[in-house]
Amino acid sequence: MVKHWRPAVAALATIALVGACSSDPEPTEEQAVQPATTSCASSGELTMWERSGGNKQMVDLLVEAWNTKNPDCKVALTYIPHTEMVGKIAQGIASGEVPDLMGMDLIYAPQFEKAQQLVDLTERIKSWPELATASKGHMTVATYEDKLYGVPLYADxxxxxxxxxxxxxxxxxxxxxxxxxxxxxxxxxxxxxxxxxxxxxxxxxxxxxxxxxxxxxxxxxxxxxxxxxxxxxxxxxxxxxxxxxxxxxxxxxxxxxxxxxxxxxxxxxxxxxxxxxxxxxxxxxxxxxxxxxxxxxxxxxxxxxxxxxxxxxxxxxGGDLVVVPRGSERVADAVNFMKFLLSDEVQVEVYAKALNLTTRTDMVDNKYFQAEPLVQDVAKALDVGRTPxxxxxxxxxxxxxxxxxxxxxxxxxxxxxxxxxxxxxxxxxxxxxxxx
Amino acid sequence: MRRGRRNGWVGLAYLSPALLFVLIFTVYPLVRMAWMSLHNWSLLTPPRWVGFDNYTRAFDDRQFWVSFGFTLKYTLIITPILIIGGYLLALLTAHNSPVRRLTRTVVFTPVVIGLGVSSLLWYWLFSTDFGFVNTVLLDLGVLKEPVVWLGVDADRSNLAIIASVVWKVIGFGMVLFVGAIQAIPSDVNEASLVDGASYRQRVTRIVLPLTLRTVLLVTLLSVIGSLLAFDQFYIMTAGQPQNETATSVFFVYLNSFPYLKLGYGAALSMVLALTILAFTVVQLLLTRRSHT
Structure with missing residues (x-):
C-alpha cells in the first residue's frame, strides 16, 4: 500500500515545488522599455502594503489622489503593524504572496536590496529628471551597488x-x-x-x-x-x-x-x-x-x-520608500505610481497642500508652504539631517x-x-x- | 496467514487518516524544524549549513536564559493559583443548583474568548491614564496617583498579566474539577456522612484523593501552557522593561521573525521543546507513582 502512495506523494511534492518556483515572474523586456506615465498602464486593482505607525494620513491622501485619477486601477492599501513589517515582507517574498508594490521604512531598504528581494528599477527610472531633486536621504538608501530600487513615498x-x-x-x-x-x-x-x-x-x-x-x-x-x-x-x-x-x-x-x-x-x-x-x-x-x-x-x-x-x-x-517586491506582477503600473508621486501636481497639491514635506527639494517653494511658516521652519532640518x-x-x-x-x-x-x-x-x- | 495479513492491511487503512494527519502536522514540522536549526536562514537568502552552531550560541545567549528563568517564574506563580483557585471554585459550585450553575457559567465564559482578545482587553483595563483598574483604585483612595502597570516594572507587569490570565483560564480547570467531583459515587459521600466525617475531612480524605488524576492532568496542561506563554506578553508588555518580561517563546518569535533568524529560532525552539518534554515526563512519572 505504501508503494502505491509513493507516486502520488512524489507528484504532490513536484507540484508544490514547481508552484513555489514559478510564482516569481520577472518583468519582461517589453515591460522594461515602456516609458512611465502618471496613470495606470493596465486595469485591475493594484495591491500595496504599507506599515502602520508611519505617516498614514499622507499615504492615505496619496492613494486617494491616485485612485481618483485611476478609477480602473485603484490601489488597495493594506497596513501592516510597523513592528512586524520586516518579517511580513520576508515571509511574503519567501512564499510568493507579495503585493504589487509596497511602502517600506527607508532604513530597511538596504537589507532587502542586498538580498535581491526588490525589483531593480534602474532601467525604468534612471532617466527621470525628478530624481535629480528627490530627497537625498531616501535616494541614498534606495540605491545599492549603483542600482535603483525605489523612490520616496514621504519624508519625515x-x-x-x-x-x-x-x-x-x-x-x-x-x-x-x-x-x-x-x-x-x-x-x-x-x-x-x-x-x-x-x-x-x-x-x-x-x-x-x-x-x-x-x-x-x-x-x-x-x-x-x-x-x-x-x-x-x-x-x-x-x-x-x-x-x-x-x-x-x-x-x-x-x-x-x-x-x-x-x-x-x-x-x-x-x-x-x-x-x-x-x-x-x-x-x-x-x-x-x-x-x-x-x-x-x-x-x-x-x-x-x-x-x-x-x-x-x-x-x-526618515520616512518611507515605494519599492516593488520580487514577484510583483504589476511592475510597470507600480513604476507609474512612482512617477505619479514625483509629479509636480502631486508634490504641490497633495504633499504641500497637506503641509507635509515635498519629496522633491525643488518643490519646496510653493503657495502652501509660503503661507505656512512652520513648514518652512521644519524644512530647515533637511539641511542638518541624516539617514543611518x-x-x-x-x-x-x-x-x-x-x-x-x-x-x-x-x-x-x-x-x-x-x-x-x-x-x-x-x-x-x-x-x-x-x-x- | 493470508487472512492475518489482510486484517493487517485493513487495520492500516483504518489508521491511515490519523497517521497521515500526524505525519503532516507533527512529524514533518518537527523534522523540518530540526533541519532549520542546523542552518542559517533569513528567508531573504538561501539556507546555509552551520551544523550545531545555533545550539552552541543558544547555550551562550544570556537573554535566552533570562527569558527561560522568567518563564519558569511565571509558571511557578500562576500554576498554584490556577490549580488551587480552580479547585476551590469547583468545590463551591460542584453541586447543581441554579446559582451554582450561573456561577460556573460566568467563571467559564472568559475561557471561550481568544487569549489575544482578552490580553487586549486587559491592556486597556491596565492603561495608566484611561484604564478601569487605575480609575477604580484612585476613586477608592487606594492609589494617590496612577500606576504604570505594564512595561515599566517586571514584577508589577508579571502580576498584572497573571491577573488577566487567571481571569481568562481559571474556568477551564474549574469545569474539569467539577466533572471529576461530580463523578465521585454518591454512596461514598453518603457513607462518610454516616461515619460523621466533617466537610474538611470529606474534601481532604475523599474528594481530593478521588480527583487527584484530574488535578495532575490540569497541572500538566497548566505547566505546558505557561511554559509556552506568548500572546499575553507580546500584547501587554512586548517584553518590556528591558526584555525582563520576554518569555522563552517570545524570544523564539523575536529571533525567527522580526530578526529573520529562522535557523537560530528553530534551535531555540528545539531546546525549549526538549525542556518541556523533560518537565512533562517527570510530571507523568510522578502521576504514575502517585496512582500506584
Missing part, C-alpha cells in the same frame, strides 16, 4: 516642537527655541515649574524608533556616532553619547517628563505634543497638522534639535527588544553607571552587526 524629519503658550507663561521668549542642551534643560525646568499637569519635556520611554528619531539627533549634534554600519565598525562613539544620556537622566530625575511617558511604545507618540501639556518635544513634521487638529488654539513653534555646543543641531531624515545606513538597523536600533532601547531605558530610569550601560550596548550592537 525630526525637529524640536515647542509650545509658545507655555513659553510665554514660563517667562521665556516664544520666538527663541533652545539652541543647546543646557538651554533645553533650563527651559524645561521653568516650564515644569508652572505646575499642574504640565511638563517641560517629553521622552518616549518604551519606543526605540521614536528615540532614534528624536534623541539620536541630540547625540549626532553633539558629535556622536550611533549604529555600527557593518561588521568591525565601532558603534556609540564620541562623548556626545554619554552627554546626551546624562542629560536625559537628569531630565527624568528633575521631573521634567510625565511618569506615563515611560510606557510610551510609539502608539500615542504623535498625539503627545497636541495635548498642550508638553513644553518641548522632539517629533516630526507630521505633527504640524496633527497638533493643529488636536488643539486648534495652541500656538507652537519649531526649532532644530540641539547638541551640547550652542547652535549645534541635527535631524533624522546599516544592514541590521532593526536589530541594533529599531527593535523594542534591541540594545539601543535597552541602553536608553537603563540610562533614563536607573542609576547604573553610564559607562557600563554604553559598553554593554556597544558590545550588543557589534555582535548584531557581525551576524548581519
Amino acid at each position: 524629519v525630526s525637529a524640536l516642537f515647542y509650545n509658545k503658550d507655555l513659553f510665554t507663561k514660563a517667562g521665556l521668549d516664544p520666538e527663541k527655541p533652545p539652541t543647546s542642551l543646557d538651554e533645553l534643560r533650563s527651559y524645561a525646568d521653568k516650564i515644569t515649574a508652572l505646575g499642574g499637569d504640565v511638563k517641560g519635556y517629553y521622552l518616549p520611554g518604551n519606543c526605540a524608533g521614536c528615540n532614534i528619531f528624536t534623541v539620536g539627533p541630540l547625540m549626532w549634534a553633539s558629535g556622536a556616532k550611533i549604529e555600527a554600519t557593518a561588521e568591525g565598525d565601532e558603534p556609540l562613539t564620541g562623548d556626545g553619547v554619554k552627554q546626551v544620556l546624562q542629560f536625559a537622566r537628569d531630565m527624568v530625575k528633575a521631573g521634567n517628563v510625565h511618569e506615563g511617558d515611560r510606557a510610551e511604545n510609539g502608539e500615542t507618540f504623535h498625539l503627545q505634543f497636541g495635548t498642550g501639556k508638553v513644553g518641548m518635544m522632539g517629533t516630526g513634521n507630521f505633527n504640524i497638522t496633527l497638533a493643529r487638529q488636536q488643539n486648534p488654539n495652541m500656538k507652537f513653534g519649531i526649532g532644530l534639535l540641539p547638541g551640547v555646543s550652542p547652535n549645534s543641531s541635527a535631524s533624522f531624515i 545606513y546599516t544592514l541590521t538597523f532593526f536589530e541594533q536600533i529599531n527593535s523594542p527588544q534591541g540594545p539601543w532601547l535597552q541602553m536608553l531605558q537603563k540610562a533614563y530610569y536607573t542609576d547604573e553607571s553610564l559607562d557600563t550601560i554604553i559598553a554593554d550596548a556597544k558590545k550588543a550592537m557589534k555582535t548584531v552587526a557581525s551576524q548581519g
Whole structure:
C-alpha cells in the first residue's frame, strides 16, 4: 500500500515545488522599455502594503489622489503593524504572496536590496529628471551597488516642537527655541515649574524608533556616532553619547517628563505634543497638522534639535520608500505610481497642500508652504539631517527588544553607571552587526 | 496467514487518516524544524549549513536564559493559583443548583474568548491614564496617583498579566474539577456522612484523593501552557522593561521573525521543546507513582 502512495506523494511534492518556483515572474523586456506615465498602464486593482505607525494620513491622501485619477486601477492599501513589517515582507517574498508594490521604512531598504528581494528599477527610472531633486536621504538608501530600487513615498524629519503658550507663561521668549542642551534643560525646568499637569519635556520611554528619531539627533549634534554600519565598525562613539544620556537622566530625575511617558511604545507618540501639556518635544513634521487638529488654539513653534555646543543641531531624515517586491506582477503600473508621486501636481497639491514635506527639494517653494511658516521652519532640518545606513538597523536600533532601547531605558530610569550601560550596548550592537 | 495479513492491511487503512494527519502536522514540522536549526536562514537568502552552531550560541545567549528563568517564574506563580483557585471554585459550585450553575457559567465564559482578545482587553483595563483598574483604585483612595502597570516594572507587569490570565483560564480547570467531583459515587459521600466525617475531612480524605488524576492532568496542561506563554506578553508588555518580561517563546518569535533568524529560532525552539518534554515526563512519572 505504501508503494502505491509513493507516486502520488512524489507528484504532490513536484507540484508544490514547481508552484513555489514559478510564482516569481520577472518583468519582461517589453515591460522594461515602456516609458512611465502618471496613470495606470493596465486595469485591475493594484495591491500595496504599507506599515502602520508611519505617516498614514499622507499615504492615505496619496492613494486617494491616485485612485481618483485611476478609477480602473485603484490601489488597495493594506497596513501592516510597523513592528512586524520586516518579517511580513520576508515571509511574503519567501512564499510568493507579495503585493504589487509596497511602502517600506527607508532604513530597511538596504537589507532587502542586498538580498535581491526588490525589483531593480534602474532601467525604468534612471532617466527621470525628478530624481535629480528627490530627497537625498531616501535616494541614498534606495540605491545599492549603483542600482535603483525605489523612490520616496514621504519624508519625515525630526525637529524640536515647542509650545509658545507655555513659553510665554514660563517667562521665556516664544520666538527663541533652545539652541543647546543646557538651554533645553533650563527651559524645561521653568516650564515644569508652572505646575499642574504640565511638563517641560517629553521622552518616549518604551519606543526605540521614536528615540532614534528624536534623541539620536541630540547625540549626532553633539558629535556622536550611533549604529555600527557593518561588521568591525565601532558603534556609540564620541562623548556626545554619554552627554546626551546624562542629560536625559537628569531630565527624568528633575521631573521634567510625565511618569506615563515611560510606557510610551510609539502608539500615542504623535498625539503627545497636541495635548498642550508638553513644553518641548522632539517629533516630526507630521505633527504640524496633527497638533493643529488636536488643539486648534495652541500656538507652537519649531526649532532644530540641539547638541551640547550652542547652535549645534541635527535631524533624522526618515520616512518611507515605494519599492516593488520580487514577484510583483504589476511592475510597470507600480513604476507609474512612482512617477505619479514625483509629479509636480502631486508634490504641490497633495504633499504641500497637506503641509507635509515635498519629496522633491525643488518643490519646496510653493503657495502652501509660503503661507505656512512652520513648514518652512521644519524644512530647515533637511539641511542638518541624516539617514543611518546599516544592514541590521532593526536589530541594533529599531527593535523594542534591541540594545539601543535597552541602553536608553537603563540610562533614563536607573542609576547604573553610564559607562557600563554604553559598553554593554556597544558590545550588543557589534555582535548584531557581525551576524548581519 | 493470508487472512492475518489482510486484517493487517485493513487495520492500516483504518489508521491511515490519523497517521497521515500526524505525519503532516507533527512529524514533518518537527523534522523540518530540526533541519532549520542546523542552518542559517533569513528567508531573504538561501539556507546555509552551520551544523550545531545555533545550539552552541543558544547555550551562550544570556537573554535566552533570562527569558527561560522568567518563564519558569511565571509558571511557578500562576500554576498554584490556577490549580488551587480552580479547585476551590469547583468545590463551591460542584453541586447543581441554579446559582451554582450561573456561577460556573460566568467563571467559564472568559475561557471561550481568544487569549489575544482578552490580553487586549486587559491592556486597556491596565492603561495608566484611561484604564478601569487605575480609575477604580484612585476613586477608592487606594492609589494617590496612577500606576504604570505594564512595561515599566517586571514584577508589577508579571502580576498584572497573571491577573488577566487567571481571569481568562481559571474556568477551564474549574469545569474539569467539577466533572471529576461530580463523578465521585454518591454512596461514598453518603457513607462518610454516616461515619460523621466533617466537610474538611470529606474534601481532604475523599474528594481530593478521588480527583487527584484530574488535578495532575490540569497541572500538566497548566505547566505546558505557561511554559509556552506568548500572546499575553507580546500584547501587554512586548517584553518590556528591558526584555525582563520576554518569555522563552517570545524570544523564539523575536529571533525567527522580526530578526529573520529562522535557523537560530528553530534551535531555540528545539531546546525549549526538549525542556518541556523533560518537565512533562517527570510530571507523568510522578502521576504514575502517585496512582500506584
